[in-house]
Amino acid sequence: MRSFLPSALVLSFLLAGCGGAEAPSVITSKGGRHYGGIFNWNEAGTLRSLFPLSLATTAEFRVASLAFQGLVRFDPNDLSVKPCLAERWEVDPTGTVYTFTLREDVRFHPDSTAAKEDLRPLLAEDVVTCFRKLCTAAPENQMFWLFQGRVKGADEHYAASLRGEAPGGLPGITAVDEHTLRVELVSPEPLFLQVLAHQGCWIYGDRPRSARRISSLAQGTGPFVLRQTGDDGPLVFERFAHYWEKDQYGNALPYLDGVRVTFDHDKSHELDEFIAGHLSLMVDPPVERLGELVAPAQVGGAAHPFVVQRLPGLSVQFYGFNALRPPFDDVLVRRAFALAIDQGFLADSVLKGAAVRSEHGVVPPGMNGYPEELVSGLAYDPDSARELLALAGYPGGKGFPTVRIQVNNDGFGYGRVAEAVQTMIERNLGIGLLISVLPVDQHYDRVDLGQAQLWRQGWSADYPDPENFLALFYGRNAVLDPTLPSALNTTRYHNARFDSLFLAARAAPDHGTRMRLLAQAEDQAMEDVTVAPLYFERTVRLLQPWVQGMPINAMDLRYLEGVWFDPAERN
Structure with missing residues (x-):
């Protein structure tokens, strides 16, 4: 029978945040796999919950997937x-x-x-x-x-x-x-x-849950057990010795001793920590430092050959409009704003190619034979934008009220994109926008409660189908009472034709018909300009050379139970 490090010893390494050569020694098993090691990663966001029914962000999903x-x-x-x-x-x-x-x-x-x-x-x-x-x-x-x-x-x-x-x-x-x-x-x-x-x-289990204790919300069946929480992190997960799954060689999973997740909002500092070997993984390094990743970084005068991966993502970024209040209750104003944004410049110049512009809508291209050509989209057209704004009663931006773009502070280039959009709106429409940058929890609280005017929002596929993206606009997912939060349909969009097409797609007799109905529904949402699509993200992922078995997929699913460390690459 294979032996493992005593739990108390593993936990001491986890609490210390050890990485690199300081991690516990590994044990070789069948198939050349190695047991041991602590996987360190950082999340720039703030976790509000790990309870499955409350997960609202990709950061919460990624962390909770260790336990559930x-x-x-x-x-x-x-x-x-x-x-x-x-x-x-x-x-x-x-x-x-x-x-x-x-x-x-x-x-x-x-x-x-x-x-x-x-x-x-x-x-x-x-x-x-x-x-x-x-x-x-x-x-x-x-x-x-x-x-x-x-x-x-x-x-x-x-x-x-x-x-x-x-x-x-x-x-x-x-x-x-x-x-x-x-x-x-x-x-x-x-x-x-x-x-x-x-x-x-x-x-999840039946442990009594407390909204103030993340640990009370994380009793699952997954490969790692949550052992330590703190107000500012880190979260410490330990290998679940009674986990049910085995690999193809009959080895018990997971291979890792544990996982340690920190919460540093400074992406540049996170990159420094990764280059120093203190993090096993980094996703979406700061835009301004992407150039450093073309060639191996220099650490201590020696080349550090970490792995740089660009993953095609099922993730969209857009700006949402509060259509319940002026000035965005006017579809002419919403369309003018959408057409004044140069999505190609955002993707190619601001984000340096780490994104693809949205030409049709919010559904990522190439998904399950989806006929995106049926969706008219909101392509960059500054001349039409100016004409529409004048028709709305604001020629040259005259008399337009003060508007703020609200973004959160933990994402890939969100602030730079907002500044670029601010410049585009001023240049093309004559409107000066303000920018509010908020912590992620405050950002989503204001968005859900309908307190934001114009805001950044993203959606990453929960399941790889266009329906998952279009559920954001389904009327039954909107909370119409303005005093209550609306967490999914945040724009509170409601259109009878969209809803009819969306439901008809569920009952469609074949895949092709279902895809066409969903595309027609999306075209209706774009006609109503419920959001201004910006771009589809390409995930930039950095891995240490000793990290093996890390899956690559468009949903950025991280099944760490199959990840192991190669000791030959750590020396």
């Missing part, structure tokens, strides 16, 4: 759906009843507050409980849209909870026995398995 899993997950190589906590499933001839067989070797992370370690097995009733909460109105639940209109009884259950009534059972979710789960849909759903791979469908 769902019934199914995406294959990191081709993004197809593959088994996870469910080892197999069957679909009845109607396409509406899914029967999942759960793995019997899955255990929840132990409760650190308990007197003794309790490795409770995953049962079908745990899944029922999680899915019932997904369909229950609560401040921490932002994920009901996943089952809305899909799962039998989900809408009625949610409506009852919203009224403060005891909703009772959820007829579409049933535990047949301890390891068998049945899910009944309202109608056939070609994307249902992809939806189940979404983080909102991750399974």
Whole structure:
């Protein structure tokens, strides 16, 4: 039997933030894989929660994915759906009843507050409980849209909870026995398995949850257990010794002793830390320093051959308009602003080629045969922009009220892009914009509550399909009460034709028809200029040469259970 470093020793290394040669020694196993080591990465953002129903940012998703899993997950190589906590499933001839067989070797992370370690097995009733909460109105639940209109009884259950009534059972979710789960849909759903791979469908334990303690929100079944939290980080995860998965050689996963996540908002300092070997990974280095990455960095006078990867991403950036208040309640003004922005300049010059301009809309190009040519888009046209602004009653920008672009302070080039857009709007429309740069939590709070006028927003695919992006504009995902937050449809866009096309796509008889209907829906949203599309991101990723097994995919899924360190590259 293979031996591992004692837990207390591993935790001491994790707390110290050790990297490079100071990390614990590795143990070689079958297939040339090596056990041991601590994976260090930094997130520039601030985490508000690790609870699956509350995850709102890619940073929260990436960190939470260390601890949580769902019934199914995406294959990191081709993004197809593959088994996870469910080892197999069957679909009845109607396409509406899914029967999942759960793995019997899955255990929840132990409760650190308990007197003794309790490795409770995953049962079908745990899944029922999680899915019932997904369909229950609560401040921490932002994920009901996943089952809305899909799962039998989900809408009625949610409506009852919203009224403060005891909703009772959820007829579409049933535990047949301890390891068998049945899910009944309202109608056939070609994307249902992809939806189940979404983080909102991750399974968590029944530990009492406190909104003020991140550790109380992270009892999952994943490869790493959250061991330490702090107000300013780091978050420390330790290898879960009872994790269920094995590699192709029969080795128990994960290989790593642990993961340490820091939260430094200074991207330039983060790059320095990576070059010094203190971080295993860095994503999206600062734009102004991309030139340094063309050739190997120099550390201590010797070449440091870290790996530079450019990944095609399923991620879009756009500016949202508050169409409920002047001046952006006028579609002419919204269109004028959108046409005054040179997306090509942003992608090629401001972001130095680390992005691709948006020519049609918000759905990334080349996705599943999506006919993007059916979407008219909002291409750069300053002459038309000036004409539209004049028609709206603001010739040359005269009389236009003060407007602020609101951006968060932790993203890839967000501030530089805002400054470039500020210049474009002044040059093309004669309007002087102000810029507000806020911490990420304040930024999203203001956006969700409808307090921002014009704001930066991005969307990275939760599942690789155009529907996932267009859900941002579906009317039932908007909270129309202006006093309440609207976390998904932040523009609170509502258009009957869009909604009809969006729903028709779900019931389409074939893939081609579904794609055409979704493209027509997106064209309607672009006609209404609910947002101003900017660009699609290309992820720039840096890896230390000793990091092996790190998957590459358009969703930037980081399955660290399969990552190992090559000791030959660390010396």
